[in-house]
Amino acid sequence: MNQKRKIRVLVAKPGLDGHERGAHVVAYGLRDAGFEVIYTGLRQTTEQIVNAAIQEDVDVIGLSILSGAHVSLTRKVLDELKNQKAEDIMVIVGGIVPSEDIRDLKEMGVREVFTAGTPISAISDFIESAIPAD
Amino acid sequence: MKNSWDKLIQGIREKDIRAMARLITRVENREDGWKTAMTEIYPLTGKARVFGITGSPGAGKSTLTCEIARELADRGHTVGIIAVDPSSPFSGGALLGDRLRMQQIFTIKEIYIRSMATRGMLGGLCQAARDVIRIMDAFGKDVILIETVGVGQDEIEIVKTADRVMVVCIPGMGDGIQAIKAGVMEIADLYVINKADKPGADEVEADIQAMLSLSSDLECVAPPVLQTSALKKQGILELVSALLENPADTKKQKVKEEIRIKEEILSLMEREVFRQVRSVWENEGSLLDSVSQVMQKTSDPYTIVKQMLLNHKHR
Amino acid sequence: MAEDNKYLEKIKTQQKEWEENVLQKRVKRFNLKESPTKFYSPLSTIKNDFCEKVGFPGQYPYTSGNNPFDFWRAYAGDAAKMGYRPDWGGAGGVGKYGGFGTAEDYRDYLIRMHSMGRTGGPNMAFDLVTQCGYDSDSPFADGEVGRVGVAIDTFRDFATIYEPYTGALEIDKVPSNFTINAPAAIIIAMYAVLADKRGVPLNKLKGTPQNDILKEFIARGTYIFPPKPSLRLFRDTCVFCTQLMPELNINSMGGYHIREAGASRVQDLAFSMANAAAYLQTGIDGGLAVDLFAPKFTFNAFGGSMEIYPEIAFQRAARRIYARMLKERFHAKNPRSMLIRQPITAHIGCSSTTLQRPLNNLTRAVVGGMAAGMSGGMPGAFPPFDEPMGLGHSQEAVQLQLDATRILIYEAKVSDVNDPWAGSYFMESLTDEIEEQTIAEMEKIENMGGAVAAIENGYMQKAIAKSSYQKQRKIDKQEEFVIGVNCYTGQNEINVNVNREVEASYDPELMKSAEKRQKEKLSRLKRERDNTTVHSLLSTLRQHAKDEAVNLMPDICKCVENDVSLQEICDVFREVFGEFQQAKL
Numbered sequence A: 001m002n003q004k005r006k007i008r009v010l011v012a013k014p015g016l017d018g019h020e021r022g023a024h025v026v027a028y029g030l031r032d033a034g035f036e037v038i039y040t041g042l043r044q045t046t047e048q049i050v051n052a053a054i055q056e057d058v059d060v061i062g063l064s065i066l067s068g069a070h071v072s073l074t075r076k077v078l079d080e081l082k083n084q085k086a087e088d089i090m091v092i093v094g095g096i097v098p099s100e101d102i103r104d105l106k107e108m109g110v111r112e113v114f115t116a117g118t119p120i121s122a123i124s125d126f127i128e129s130a131i132p133a134d
Numbered sequence B: 001m002k003n004s005w006d007k008l009i010q011g012i013r014e015k016d017i018r019a020m021a022r023l024i025t026r027v028e029n030r031e032d033g034w035k036t037a038m039t040e041i042y043p044l045t046g047k048a049r050v051f052g053i054t055g056s057p058g059a060g061k062s063t064l065t066c067e068i069a070r071e072l073a074d075r076g077h078t079v080g081i082i083a084v085d086p087s088s089p090f091s092g093g094a095l096l097g098d099r100l101r102m103q104q105i106f107t108i109k110e111i112y113i114r115s116m117a118t119r120g121m122l123g124g125l126c127q128a129a130r131d132v133i134r135i136m137d138a139f140g141k142d143v144i145l146i147e148t149v150g151v152g153q154d155e156i157e158i159v160k161t162a163d164r165v166m167v168v169c170i171p172g173m174g175d176g177i178q179a180i181k182a183g184v185m186e187i188a189d190l191y192v193i194n195k196a197d198k199p200g201a202d203e204v205e206a207d208i209q210a211m212l213s214l215s216s217d218l219e220c221v222a223p224p225v226l227q228t229s230a231l232k233k234q235g236i237l238e239l240v241s242a243l244l245e246n247p248a249d250t251k252k253q254k255v256k257e258e259i260r261i262k263e264e265i266l267s268l269m270e271r272e273v274f275r276q277v278r279s280v281w282e283n284e285g286s287l288l289d290s291v292s293q294v295m296q297k298t299s300d301p302y303t304i305v306k307q308m309l310l311n312h313k314h315r
Numbered sequence C: 001m002a003e004d005n006k007y008l009e010k011i012k013t014q015q016k017e018w019e020e021n022v023l024q025k026r027v028k029r030f031n032l033k034e035s036p037t038k039f040y041s042p043l044s045t046i047k048n049d050f051c052e053k054v055g056f057p058g059q060y061p062y063t064s065g066n067n068p069f070d071f072w073r074a075y076a077g078d079a080a081k082m083g084y085r086p087d088w089g090g091a092g093g094v095g096k097y098g099g100f101g102t103a104e105d106y107r108d109y110l111i112r113m114h115s116m117g118r119t120g121g122p123n124m125a126f127d128l129v130t131q132c133g134y135d136s137d138s139p140f141a142d143g144e145v146g147r148v149g150v151a152i153d154t155f156r157d158f159a160t161i162y163e164p165y166t167g168a169l170e171i172d173k174v175p176s177n178f179t180i181n182a183p184a185a186i187i188i189a190m191y192a193v194l195a196d197k198r199g200v201p202l203n204k205l206k207g208t209p210q211n212d213i214l215k216e217f218i219a220r221g222t223y224i225f226p227p228k229p230s231l232r233l234f235r236d237t238c239v240f241c242t243q244l245m246p247e248l249n250i251n252s253m254g255g256y257h258i259r260e261a262g263a264s265r266v267q268d269l270a271f272s273m274a275n276a277a278a279y280l281q282t283g284i285d286g287g288l289a290v291d292l293f294a295p296k297f298t299f300n301a302f303g304g305s306m307e308i309y310p311e312i313a314f315q316r317a318a319r320r321i322y323a324r325m326l327k328e329r330f331h332a333k334n335p336r337s338m339l340i341r342q343p344i345t346a347h348i349g350c351s352s353t354t355l356q357r358p359l360n361n362l363t364r365a366v367v368g369g370m371a372a373g374m375s376g377g378m379p380g381a382f383p384p385f386d387e388p389m390g391l392g393h394s395q396e397a398v399q400l401q402l403d404a405t406r407i408l409i410y411e412a413k414v415s416d417v418n419d420p421w422a423g424s425y426f427m428e429s430l431t432d433e434i435e436e437q438t439i440a441e442m443e444k445i446e447n448m449g450g451a452v453a454a455i456e457n458g459y460m461q462k463a464i465a466k467s468s469y470q471k472q473r474k475i476d477k478q479e480e481f482v483i484g485v486n487c488y489t490g491q492n493e494i495n496v497n498v499n500r501e502v503e504a505s506y507d508p509e510l511m512k513s514a515e516k517r518q519k520e521k522l523s524r525l526k527r528e529r530d531n532t533t534v535h536s537l538l539s540t541l542r543q544h545a546k547d548e549a550v551n552l553m554p555d556i557c558k559c560v561e562n563d564v565s566l567q568e569i570c571d572v573f574r575e576v577f578g579e580f581q582q583a584k585l
């Protein structure tokens, strides 16, 4: 009985920003799109996020940041991923991100940025198309 | 294939966490070759002790698991945790949240946490859980904790794969009793009354003791009943010591072990036979034909099954 | 009475006939299941006793308003002639909300603003590091120091901000606002110590600390300790303020944040009321008579949707529920105890604004302003249209927002009638409906054991998460429409681009270097202060924290005065109280 491969996503909130609405909506939405979603709650350190991603063998890390610190926090996560030789794990970012920063984030290696209010299907479609179905 | 089975298995021998994580994913997904892989992994296993943690939703299982793991790590053990949460029956997706309660141990090197969805596999979860336990065991985790919600039969079946099972109850709302009524009694090797920082823990303990004295046959030792507060980190030392203690009744353990192996062989066999038969039927399209025969009332399900099995045997 | 009955009978007959012959016919003609609109007649409100349910403005149960008319309304004409800008402070007001960088950076900024005409006291935003009870040298602070507000590690930082506030701006003359929750006790202590050092009598201090920790657990996430010890700290501030700083507001409770976190209207109201009840009970358990402290409770604006009718009904229901709760449950006698005091009433909330075609947000804010004006508040058009762009507010956007409010007041004369909807069959029945649903939800929470229990078991958090998801699903499935987002997005729709120049309020270079400078300052202070005293004060604090009966404010004041840092105080509490652990979804 071959199972269809399940896509696993870690939804994480780095930094001290406590606005969880977006993370909750995305977590529920991706679950209902058939993904396995791991949500680790607020105030996650870079190390906690990367360790969780590795242990759970997720395909995607979705960072939700609304404090305006998205560039520095994301860079730290990407650095730690490299540090632990896990840079193959795809990183996407959600939050209030001005367009100049979207460009910077993508240059840093973020695969896609979803601003607040993006329909969930846009996120799930993106993930599905970006993850190779092996 | 990004990583061959061999490479991954070599990886776990070298204590590569990513290799273990990937191996678990692929075995859980039942990717081609998984059984061969498990055959190779099997000889590396047998050292870990496996503890099941079950109880009603919100009883504090994850918080307790976190504290137990931390204490075990402090005592020099390496720990694997499997936290099972239900998949959505509608989408097949899952929201795995147990890990949220274990934030504080994310970065302890000796601890590996893995969230697992039930994936609506009829009984299949049990085998998948066994496999994941074995992979962790092979990696070198010497204690493995598996948390499931003690609501469905499936979940109860999973904890049965553990060497010892603790049932987590909480004060108030007759939860202690409820847990027992839900049929977890026969699997409990240990009762934990968590949230003992709240009033009513002694009452639950008395209820459980009363139940136990009613039903225990004289030959076996009654399971211990302990009180903890995972939140206030009380009673954890005692709980961990009780878990690690060798079971008083080794004979009972042996019997349990035999039953477990038997069940595993039977269930693997059942699934394998089913899988083989089904794939033949599906490939040859005879399953669909049969369905339409029944629909058109030219046959009935009983006859169909009999016929199909006969055909299969003659292949 | 017989007359009345005959009258109602007549309406009933006519309504039935209308429904069957007129309405249904049309519904059928358009092939609908039901009418897309509603109509209300006197039948909708036959149960209503006007005096009991609505009352006159400024009278119990305050449905039609807190006052016969508000302070600002009395002087609206003068304000227009003088060109009074509410964002710059003014008589009795605090200035624009803000804060960034180090205390020195923010101080210099305030000095500049005052030279440009700002009046009123500081209205402080704190950085997340401070809000979460850490110092700038904590690993958690990395990258967050001075970012969303000013960094406060010790009393010296706090005092630095107040350097320009002397003379006409002395702290007994201008009020201050502190948007701080988990460590509110420490900031309040700093304010008291500052007054003490300046020889300003404590009972002259004015201002508002947010001090609403319960909504942090369910909406904003900057909690530290579990709910119970958090309420103990609230109790200590409540008693301290009531006894020593009676002019200071005790808190500013958030319905707004709860709604922004995704709560439904009824959840917002019920959870806010349940939280308020928990605070009130805490004050009473602290030995205070309700009428001694309840008048110093405030709210920071309920509301947050584009649905103008229910938002108006919501404000009316809120006033009635709160007044009744105070009177019937808490036996308040002082009418001031029973008022929902809030700076703005209805508004659309930032989550109603869209990044797409952002100028539409001005229209949205105006609708919110209408709702505010018709629900007992100043018709404040909020927020500025460029809010969702995440770059700060441009001068144009702020000007447009202020002008919109002014147009509503002065040209549209929205505020010339109190509770204009009073007696409307429709509005009264909608108000009743919201009230009923809210009370049912409040009872549910009460049965769990109140707000604290409903937070501990994750009920409120889960309910809000589910609501916000449902809301998003409705938009995704086009069951709800948002212009320019999920409809009217075709080729012929254009993006109206506007020239927007952001007020360069905070120097980006300063923001960049703030963390380093703040850390250096802190480490110097930690070296130079009297560390023996610090040590002994902390150990007394620890001792007293363990004893639930002790009011910790005097100890906190002593710590603050002796340069004990915010995190050092919080760490002691972390040790004694533990830290809050989130519930899973």
Ligand SMILES: Nc1nc2c(ncn2[C@@H]2O[C@H](COP(=O)(O)OP(=O)(O)OP(=O)(O)O)[C@@H](O)[C@H]2O)c(=O)[nH]1
Pocket (backbone or CB within 6 Å): B056, B057, B058, B059, B060, B061, B062, B063, B064, B098, B101, B149, B194, B195, B196, B197, B198, B228, B229, B230, B231, B232, C456, C457, C458, C581, C582, C583, C584
């Ligand atoms: N008072 C008290 N609360 C506790 C204790 N242990 C856990 N909790 C709280 O109980 C709630 C549920 O805890 P979890 O650890 O998520 O419980 P669980 O059994 O794993 O829950 P599910 O996985 O959803 O079935 C949380 O709010 C915990 O903080 C305890 O010892 N005392």
Ligand SMILES: [Mg+2]
Pocket (backbone or CB within 6 Å): B061, B062, B063, B097, B098, B147
């Ligand atoms: Mg759990």
